[in-house]
Amino acid sequence: MIWSEAKSKKCVAIPKVYDHKYSRGVLGVITGSAQYPGAAVLSTSAAVATGVGMVRFYSSSGLAHxxxxxxxxxxxxxxxxxxxxxxxxxxxDxxxxxxxxxxxxxxxxxxxxSVxxxxxxxxxxxxxxxxxxTLITPHAGELAKLLGRYGIAVSADEISDDPKRWAQECADILGVTVLLKGSKTVVANNEIIIELPESTPWLATAGSGDVLAGIIGAIAATNxxxxLSSANRFAEIAATASFIHDRAARLASKGGPISASMIIDCIPEAIRKVLA
Structure with missing residues (x-):
């Protein structure tokens, strides 16, 4: 299945007149560390920009500040x-x-x-x-390492050469939904495989994965x-988030270099275009 803007539109929850911050979804976030504090900022900021009733951040006071x-x-x-x-x-570790x-x-x-x-x-x-x-969001190197724990020897290059196969295999082994990040992003569970359109190469920048995590989390919290009711809905949510992530990056880029923070600034406009 090739993912599209029309399919993404069906996964974005539009607030109703009777909604309040709790009914619009509450996302719990445990990200960032002393080594990578920016991940906490990027993931929470991306979630806020995507549209969710509330973001709760779990951490010590330093990261929270x-x-x-x-x-x-x-x-x-x-x-x-x-x-x-x-x-x-x-x-x-x-x-x-x-x-x-x-x-x-x-x-x-x-x-x-249990959410x-x-x-x-x-x-x-x-x-x-x-x-x-559960949805996991590894890149090829992380997936190779994860599969290695289950006795499957595969390199990151091999995974990148055949992302559909390895995303599906990981989903089958672990019983989870897998979003395999890369220029050809693939989402798989034990029933379906979703292919995303090729993303802009400008997305290959530090922090863009943290932004994607925040987008996925926000859309999941509103769904x-x-x-919980549909085995395939998580895969569709992940594909929608990846689609919006790429569209926001393209809006930020306009053919030139971008940063993760620039992607966040363009998330609302990317969603508006999906909903139009």
Whole structure:
């Protein structure tokens, strides 16, 4: 299945007159670290720009201050959420240093609320450990490492050469939805494979994956019931987020270089164009 603007439009939740901030979805975010603090800022800012009732950020005061400086509407108190995003900007080795260990401890709260969950970077190892609907967002190198834990020897280059095969195989093994990032992004679960149009090469910039995680999280949080009710909805949400991510990047680029922050600035316009 090739994803399109028309298909994306069906996944963007438009607020109704009776909606309030809680009914519009609440996204819980566990991202960023002492090594990569910018990931916390980028993922939360992207979620806010995508449109969700509330973003809750889980962290120590240091990262929280950075997030609030960029997005003062983010809530830094724990509470109920309708989706999780975790792992962006956090290294996978939780014993790398003390601050990383502290960030990994926050992952324990994910299982306390059985809502749609997006795992990126340092949280990918949780992929087969959660009971709720789970989406993982690895690039080829991360997927190769993840599959290696299950005795499957494959290189990042081999995955990049045949992304549909390896995204599907990972989805089958782990029982999750897989968004395999790359110039040819693929989304797969054990039933369907979705191919995204080729993305702009300008997206190959630091922090763009953190932005994507925030977009996915926001759309998932506004589609909680739909994801819990349909086996394929999470894949469709992931494809929609990737489509919007690329469209925002193209709006920011206009044929020239961009930064992750520039992509965030163009997310609302990208969504307006999808909904038009």
């Amino acid at each position: 950075l997030v609030l400086h960029s997005s003062p509407e983010v809530v830094v108190q724990p509470g109920a959420v309708t989706a999780w995003v975790a792992g962006s900007g956090i290294v996978s 939780k014993f790398d240093d003390y601050t990383t260990w502290l960030r990994h401890r926050w992952f324990k709260v994910i299982g306390l609320q 749609p969950t997006i795992l990126d970077a340092g949280a990918l190892y949780l992929a087969d450990k959660l009971e709720q609907p 909680e019931i739909e994801i």
